Structure formats: structure tokens, C-alpha cells
Amino acid sequence: MDLVLRTIFVFFLILLITRAVGRRELSTMEPFDLILLVVIGDLVQQGVTQSDYSLTGATMVIVTVALLTVATAWLSFRFRRVRPLLEGEPVILVADGRILERNLRRQRMTVDELGAEARLAQIGSLADVRYAVLETSGKVSFLTGSS
Amino acid sequence: MTSLFTDVAAVPESRGATAGLWARRAVITIFAVVAALGLLDVFGQGTTQTTAGTPAAVVHLTAPAAVRGGLFFQSRIEIRALRALEHPRLVLDEGWVEGMQVNSIEPAPVGEANRDGRVVLSYDRVDAGERLVVRLQFEVNPTNVGHRSYGLELDDADTRVAAIHRQITVFP
DSSP states (O other): HHHHHHHHHHHHHHHHHHHHHHHHHHHHHHHHHHHHHHHHHHHHHHHHEEEOOHHHHHHHHHHHHHHHHHHHHHHHHTTTTTTHHHHHOOEEEEEEEOOHHHHHHHOOHHHHHHHHHHHHTTOOGGGGGEEEEEOTSSEEEEEETTO | HHHHHHHHHSSOOHHHHHHHHHHHHHHHHHHHHHHHHHTTTTTTOOEEEEEEEESSEEEEEEESSSSEEOOOOEEEEEEEEESSSSSSSEEEEEGTTTTEEEEEEEESSSSSEETEEEEEEEEOOTTOOOOOOOOOOOOEEOOOEEEOOOEEEEEETTEEEEEEEEEOEEEE
């Protein structure tokens, strides 16, 4: 029983952490972030399975994680009000060609970073951007003036 | 629209896709059953208590009915003497130590012996109304898989006072 309960606790702890840390940080994987991710994975494993070396234990943990993933996806699909909690909401960064500094600040994102995202989207200048939206995945989608 | 999109859109939903959807739902249901069984302690390691009583003593054994490889667990034996036990002896079935790492036995017995393959732990006199609580700490050897006899017998010298019959299951 304790193994399933520990898995449930850690699942929601990770969900809370990812929501608190913010989507930008999680979508851009710097080497430091990658190492941190591996370290967190190791710490989580110790907390969940502890000294359990069994296949039964591993099966229970994986099955529980899979179930929780499906359950949260279903909740998010079924209940609109839960969606922002579980997945977050898209944030408009540029509206009608105007950069929304306040929203950028809230996402700890600079204009330079927005420019870099625009370059990756083959956009030559931020002046060409009509709308930019930070999606729940952490990626920025652009709508240019000519679109 | 390009052919890459129209070709996909033109294909009606196949029976395979419908079957796949139901298969996925069936698998998720099985997952839910496994997790529910886990919560119900079917795969270990919640403890259960078994009691045996006679006019001479009452014995409680609190231990998990199922464990998994690598787990640490405790088995607790509580003896309440109803009359004085001059030479209390705990005779443990072979499953107690077969493939189990014995980390500690508290209080340590004054003597250990063998009785036809079973381990005998001897303790000092327990007076009437007194309690003897023995805590045994184990770790499961991951290769120790299967059902084992996990019963015990309380003897006063060579006279049987009470006996508990139970099993332990070690999951792989």
C-alpha cells in the first residue's frame, strides 16, 4: 500500500513543482537543467521505491504513474476549470504588434529571448509579429502581420 | 490541401483503430486493478496479526503476509503469560529465515538451537501476567520468491504451549 501512496504523493509533488517552476524553464533544457533532472529522478526513485528491488514493486509504481497521467489528462479534458491548474493557460506576449512587458516579466522572459524564439520561427523582426503566445508546452507560437 | 493530409482524412476509421481504443481502455482498467490491489496490500507489506491462546499463554504474531524483494520489515511476537513459563522457547518455521536477512532480534535470545530444521530461540523465565515482546527485523533476499511457512510455536521447555500457523508470500 505504502508504495502506491508514495507514488501518488511524488506524482503530485512533481506536478506542483513543474507548475511552480514555470513552463519556460522546463521547455528550455540547458546542460544544468538536464543534470538537475537526472538528480531529481534519482532522488525521487529513492523516495518512492526505497529498498524495494522487486519487479512487483516496479510494476506497481509504473502502473500508478500511468494511471495518474491518464486521470489528470481526463480531468483536464473533462473539467475546464481544472485545466489551468493541471496544464496552465496560454499567455499572450505580443498583442496587435505590441509587446506585453508585464506578461513577459511574469514569465521571467526577456525581449531578447522572445527575439530568439522569433528567429527560430524564421521571423526576421519582432516588428513583424502581430501576436505571440507562450503555449502551455513552453513553446512560443507567432502570428506575423502578413499571416 | 496536400495529398499528405487528404489521404489520411479520406481513410475511414478502421476496425483496428476501434479495437485499439478498447484495448487501451482495457489495459488502463487492468492498471487500475493492479493499483487497487496494491492499495489493499495484496502485494505487501501491510501487517496482519494472528493470535493463539491457551490457558498458559496468549501469543500474538504481527507480521506482513506478503513482502517483496529487498524490503525491510518487522515481525513482532508478543507473549502474554497466564501462568509462569520457566523456559519459554520460540520455535520458528523454516520460512522465517529462509532467504531472509536477519538484521536483529530484540531482545536477543539466551540461546539458539535447531529442532528438525526449525530455529529455536530460548528466553528467560516469564512470570504469570508478564509480557515478552520479541521484535525481529528482516530484509528480503530478492531471489527468495514463493510461499513459505511462517508459523511459530511457543514451548515451555519441551512442552508445547501455543502454536500459530501462517504463511508468508515473497513476490519477485
